Amino acid sequence: MERVVVIGTGTMAAGIGAGFMAAGLSVAFLGRDAAKAQASLASAQAIAATLPVVGARGPVDHATGTIDHWRDWSNVVWVVETVAEDFELKRALFAALDERVPDHIPIGTNSSGFPISRIAEGLRTRARMFNAHYFMPAHLVPLVEVALGADSDALLGEAVCALYRRIGKKPVLVRKDIPGFLGNRIQHALMREALSLIDSGIASPEDVDAAVRYSFGFRYAAAGPVLQKELSGWDSMARAAEEIYPSLSNTSTLARCVAEKIAAGKTGMKAGEGFRRWSPEEIASERAAYEKRLKAAFGVLTMDGEG
Structure with missing residues (x-):
């Protein structure tokens, strides 16, 4: 065995x-x-x-x-x-x-x-x-x-x-020993821009989450970013990049909205408060819903023998 x-x-x-x-x-x-x-x-x-x-x-x-x-x-x-x-x-x-x-x-x-x-x-x-x-x-x-x-x-x-x-x-x-490997490098690039939008007052934390979950996040369970652009066309992505890239955040420091939360001890559910307050009942409910959604997403990933 x-x-x-x-x-x-x-x-x-x-x-x-x-x-x-x-x-x-x-x-x-x-x-x-x-x-x-x-x-x-x-x-x-x-x-x-x-x-x-x-x-x-x-x-x-x-x-x-x-x-x-x-x-x-x-x-x-x-x-x-x-x-x-x-x-x-x-x-x-x-x-x-x-x-x-x-x-x-x-x-x-x-x-x-x-x-x-x-x-x-x-x-x-x-x-x-x-x-x-x-x-x-x-x-x-x-x-x-x-x-x-x-x-x-x-x-x-x-x-x-x-x-x-x-x-x-x-x-x-x-294949190369780099900080963050693949997943965290991509995730932190997204998080840097998401927090910049919150810091700038352009969107609320709730709207940032909704924008990710119900647009490209929704699609990424079916196709990763490279395959998704293979499907839709790299030329349209390139045209959008010319307009968007110059205005993206490239800060090397932690976003103000998060630094202030951490300094105040508001580190998320484990502290009972992050961007919002969490009761013990809300924490249990949200964690259960999170696992349920993950299991459903895994079912999508394993369709047709993938996963």
């Missing part, structure tokens, strides 16, 4: 593990605390029960333990860490994995902020190390960005992508 080792005990770890469980792979959860690892296993099993079955499913043994005491690397095909976004912590963890994990097993970090080139710098087996970036919620969003570091083995990266395709994910291979 093929096994995946997930290192970490937070929400992301449970979502990542659940994806492999739904595909019938064994998953071991490792952390600094065995009780927390056991809780992550239980959470992952509950999530996996809500996911579509991918491939054959049979009886699968799952395991938990602490990083320091785990020694069973038999049948392991992938190791992915999800610990806190702390560079020194990740650096120390990868140095330990460099020595403990057999050389043929690829290792990934879910970090979105620290490139694998920095995390794995100088390590003996850095060629088998990659960024493996998921998006929240990890069990629902199909994309996984597999990013190569300066010394990563591209062929092994392709093999990691093949593993993700087997479990129903949609991996992309990022």
